[in-house]
Amino acid sequence: MPKLIATHEVDDVAHWLSSPKRAEVFASVAKDICTFVDPANPNRVGLSMEVADMAAFQAIMTSDAGAEAMKYDGVRPETLVVLVAS
Template sequence: MATYLITHEVDDVDAWMASPKRKEAFGPLGIKVREFSDPSGSNRVGLIAEIPDMAAFQEFMSSDAAAAAMKHDGVHPETLLILREG
């Protein structure tokens, strides 16, 4: 299992933080996440994600289901940055 830091911008931080979509989308892939927001009040948010299968994650992220989940949560996909630990 690898650990990743994922950041991106959203339309509404409070709505993104409260959304169940991440767990609905990532749970079946065995991905566990912890959510973070910028304390200075920007619309940048982040996740620490434990991803057991990066290929399955990448396949999911290119799917219509991922696009729909990101749209629901107000994610700006063009700002997505994924960094691997180590």
């Protein structure tokens, strides 16, 4: 099961941290989701997770539900970087 790290900027860190959307959207394909905040950049955040099915993860990331969750969470999509453990 690959581990991922995703970083991006958000409009409101407190809102992003308290959002239920992460669990709602990724629960079917990921487990052990942890959140991180960059102490040097107050709008940069990150997630780590274990993904059971990379194709399903990618499908969620490009779906309307994924886009709506990012919008709800205040994610700035142009800043998204996803890294996969090798």
